[in-house]
Amino acid sequence: MIYRVTHTTTYDYASDITAAYNQARLAPRHGSRQTRRSFDLQIDPAPDDTHSFSDYFGNRTDHFSIHQPHRRLVVTAVSEVEVHEREAEGPLASTITWEDAVHQLATAKVAADLEARQFVLDSPMVTVSPELAAYAQPSFTPGRPLVEAVLDLTGRITTEFRYQPGSTTTSTRLDEVLAQRRGVCQDFAHLLIGCLRATGLAARYVSGYLETEAPAGQEKLRGVDASHAWTSVYVPGAGWLELDPTNNRVPAERHIITAWGRDYADVSPLKGVLFSGGGGHHLDVSVDVTRLTEADAGSPASPS
C-alpha cells in the first residue's frame, strides 16, 4: 500500500524569534516493514543551516536552525511511503510463554536479546510501579503464550480506558492516566509499555501515522487527525511485535512508522530551543494521510 503523508506544523509567536534551533523526526522509517519512497521537508522561513542524521534508534532526524527574526514557523513534511503486507512468519506466530520470554531476556546470551534488554529499563516518561504490574497481572496467567497475553492486555486497555482527546497533555504522568482511566494514544502507548516492562518484558514506543479515511467497509480508526503512537513488544527469538492499544489491533498496512524509541521523549516529531523577547505561541498541526494508487505515486524515489 502506498501513502502520501503531509504533516504541517505552524507556530505563531507573540514576539520576534531571533534564533531557533530545531529537530524534526518526521520522515517515515525505512526498513523491511515499509519503504520510504520520498521525503521532503519544507521550512519557512528558510533555515540558515540544516543537517540530517540517523539517531541512536536509527530514526532519521533533521536538524535546522533559523537566525532571521520571524514570528511564524511553518514546517511541512511530505513523504511517500510504501507499507508492505505483514509477513506470515512474524512474531505473531511465536509460541514462547511469557515466563520463558522474561527469563530469556534476563539471562540473555545472543546479541538480539541483549540489545532488546535496554527497553526493559525505565525511561524518561515511563517509570514502572507496582500499580502498573498489578494492572498487567490478569493478562499474564501462568504458562500463557506471550503473544496471547500481550494481545489480551492491549484489548483490555482499549476497552477499559476512555479515548478522550484533551484529557491529558504530553506531560501527564502515567499514574494519573492509570487512575483516571482515560487519555489519548500517547498515554495508552506509554501505559502498555509500562505494563510490559513491569512484567519484565522489553517494550518500545512507536510514533507514526494512520490512514486518514477508512477504506470502504472498514471502521474509522481513532487518532487519525494528528500523529499517532503505539507500542512494540520484543518477542525473544522472533523479533518485535507492534500493538496499538488505542485501536486494539496489531498495526499493519494502515500504520506508518516515523520513529521509535524508549518513549515519547526520544521521538517527539518537532522540538526546539528558541530565543525571543518572551510571550507565548500558538500551534497548529495538520496531518493528512492519503492512499495512492501506483499511478498517483511519483516514480519511486531513492530513500532520502
Place this chain on the structure above:
Amino acid sequence: MTLTQPPNLLAAYERRSGIHDELVDGDGNVRAEWAYLVNALELLGPSGLEERRREADRQLDHDGVTYNVHGDPTGLHTPWALDPVPLLLRSAEWHVIERGLAQRAELLDLVLADVYGRQSIIARGDLPPELIHAHAGFLRPCHGVVLPHARQLFLYAADLARDTSGELSVLSDRTQSPSGAGYALENRVVVSRVFPSVYRDAGVHRLAPFFRALRTALIDAAPKGIEDPRVVILTPGRWNESYFEHAYLATSLGYSLVEGADLTVQDGRVWLRALGGLERVDVIVRRVDGDYCDPLELRPDSQLGVPGLVDVARRGRVSIVNPIGSSVLENPGLLPFLPQLSRTLLGEDLLLPSVPTWWCGDPVARSHVITQLSSLVIKPISRRAGRSSILGWRLDRHQRDELRARIEAHPYAFVGQERMVGSSTPSLTANGLEPRSTVLRAFAVARSDEYLVMTGGLTRVAQDTDEILTTSQVGSVTKDTWVIASEPEQQTGFWLQSGPVQEATDPALSLSSRAAENLFWLGRYAERAESTIRLYRVISDRQNDLAGGTNPAGTECLQGLLAALTHVTDTYPGFVGTGAAERLERPHDELRAVLLDGSRPGSLTSTLRGLLSAADAVRDQLSTDTWPVVSNLDQELHQLEAPAADIDTAVRGVLGEIIKSLLALSGLAMESMVRDPGWQFLDAGRRVERAISLVSLLRATVVPVRGTAAESLMLESVLSAGESIITYRRRYRSQAQLETLLDLIVLDAANPRSLVYQLDRLLEDIERMPRPGGQRLQPDQRLVLDARTRVLLADTTSLSDSGSDSVRWDLDHFLAALAGLLADTSDAIDNAHFAHVSAPRPFGQPAFGPMAGARDAATSPSAPSPRPPAGAGPGGVDA
C-alpha cells in the same frame, strides 16, 4: 618552656596498627625516601612548621584559591585547605602507577568509543547492557559523535588508595571533566615557595611536562584541517565548586574562559561572542556536566549550555573534551568487568586493581552484597550531586532493610564495595605530625602515541584520625604529591613548544562580550561603593558636630546631605520621598539600611556583592595580585553583614578598610593591567559611575539656595565627599564658595575627581573600544562629547547665581541634562558592545490532543545566570 633539644617531630607519630603508613614501615623505621624531608622538617621544629603552614595559608589567600562545597550556604569563597607537608612516593613505585594508569585510560577509552558506537562489548556479552543503558551518564544523543583523532577519553583521573598490605588500587574513575589538576599545580606552586630549599634539593619530578602535553594535546584535538585552533574552557560559572580551577587553568594555559551564553552556534559551527564580533571556536575544554551542554538535545532546562552544540560535534566541526557523555565511565559497576575487558580489548591483564566491587545486577554478586550489607560501602552506579555512598556499617536495622528493598527493586543500579581504609600519611596538625587516611588523585592526558600521566597528583587526607576518606568531594585537606626522582631532571616551562611561532591573538577577539560587560560593571560597582562610603562619612561627621546641641544651619546641611545619599545610592523613597520627614528627624534606621541591608538594591552591601560577583566572573582577566584585595573585600563585607554590625561603632572602622581595598583595586587596575579592551571597559565603568555620582551629589546639595552658614557647611561637605577639600583649601585659602567649588570639581581638567576629568577619560576609553570602522561618531561618543562640551562651556559664575529664587534653576537644568547624557552613555556602551542573549526556551510539540504551551525554561538551581541583568546595576539614573 626550656630551651633544650628541639622536640622530636616523630616522637608523637603513632602509626595505626593494621594500616599501611607512608612514612614508617612495619618495623617503625622511617622509609628511605622520607629521610631527607623528615630531617628538614625536624630542623624547622614545631613552631617553624606552624609558621610554614600559616605561610601556605597566606599564599593560598593571596592567590584567591577556593573550592566551593555544594550546598554550602557560606558561599563562594571557601578557602582551599592545604597541608604543606607533601606525600612522598618513590620513582620506582610511581613507575608502576604510571603504567597502570596509562593502561586503564587506554582501556576506558576503548570502552567509551564502543558504547557510543557499535556497542559490540554489549552485543558480545562482555558487559551487561544495564551498566550502560541504565547509567545517567549515557547520553543517547551523543551516539556517533567521534573526536577526529584516535582517542575519545582526553583527560582521565583516578582516585587511588592503598589496602592494608600497601597495594594500590583504584577507588574510582573520573572521566566527566576531571577536576584537580589545576589545584595540584597550585599546591605545588605554594609548597615550593613555602619549602624552597627542601623542594629544590629533594629531586622532585616537575608537573610542567603534564601541562605542556595538555596544551599540545588540545591543539592536536582540533577538527581536521585546523592548524591554529582556538581553544576555550567552558565553565558553568562562578557557582561551580571548582570555578577557581577553571579560571586558573584558563590563565595558566592562555585560553579564554567562557560560559555557555558566551558561545553561539551558527552555520553549523561554534562561535565565541567576542568584543570584535563572532570568533570561531575549535576546541572546547568542557567543565560543564555533559547533560547540561545543549538544551536542544540534552536537558531542556539547562541554562549552562549552548543550543545546537551536540550537532556541531556530531558533524566533527568542534572537538569537545572530554566528549559529552564521557561520564558513563564514572561507573563503579564497570569495575568488576574491567579485568575481562582488558583481556578482550587490549589483550593484556589489568595492571592496577580496583577496589573489590560487586555489581548487584548479577544475582550471585547481589546475594553477596545483601548478606554483607553491614560491612560494605553501597554506591549507585550513577554519581549524582547530593547522593553519596552509603556506609553499610553506619545503618541501623531499619535503614538496612530499606536499602535492601531499594537494591532488590533496581539491582542493576547498585554496587557493593569493600571498605578501603587507605594508607596513612603524616599530616600537620596542632599536635605536630599525625597519621591521616589518604587518597591520591592522579591524572592522565591523551597524546597521539600514549597517555601521559602527571608525575604527581592531588593528595587528600582526612581531617581527623578516625575519619576514612571516600571519594566524595566534601571538604578535605589536600597535599602536594612529590615523586622523588632517582636522577635530576631537566627543568622546563609550560610553554616550551616546538613548531612555528604563532601570531599574537588580537585581545578584542578573545575577550568575550560577557567578560567586557562584567568588567564595566566591576568599575561601576567599585566606584559606587566608594562614593557611598565617602558621602556617609561626611554625614556621620555632621551628625557628630550636631550631637548634644541644636544648630539650625547644621541641621539643614545634614538634611541636605541625607537627601543626597538617597539620590546617589538610588534608595528611594529614603530621605526624599514619602515618609522622608520622619526619617530625616530620626535618620538612624534608614542610614543603617542604606549601608547594611543587603536585600535593598543600592545599599552598600548589595553594591559590594555586585562588585564581588563581577570580579569573580572575570577572574581570568584580573592580575593575581588582585585576589588578596578581592578576598579582603569579601571578608570586610562579611563583617558588615554580621548580625551585630552597627553603624555607630565598629562599622566605621570597616568602612575605612573597605575604602583602602577599593583604592588598592583601582591602583592595581592602573598599574597592573594591560591597556587592552578589557581595561577600557573597566575604566569606562568607573568614569561613568564617578561622573553620575558627582552630578547627583551636586544636584541634591547645591541647587537649593541656603542661608550663609548652612551654605558654607554644605559646600565644605560636598568638597569632602568629592575628595577635593584639601586642594580647595590650598588653592583658594578662603571660605568655600559655590563658584570656585564648581571650578574645581566640575571644570578642572587636572583634578582627577572633577567631572571634566571623568569625561576626558571616558572619551579616551570609548575611542579605544572595538567598533565598526568609518568616520562616523558612534552614539556613545556623541553623548560623551555632548556632555563634555556642555561642561567646557559652562559659566560657573552664572550657574552659581540664583537671582532671587530659592533654587538655582540654571544649575539644575545644567546638571539634569548631564545626568541624562551620562545615563544614555552607559546604555549606549551597553548596546554597542554587550551581547544581550535572552535565555533560551525549549519547546516540545505535543503530538496529540490540544496543544500545551511552551514550558518555561527553568534555571538550573545549582547555577544561576551570571550575567548582571541590564538595569540591575547601581544607580537609578540608568534605569
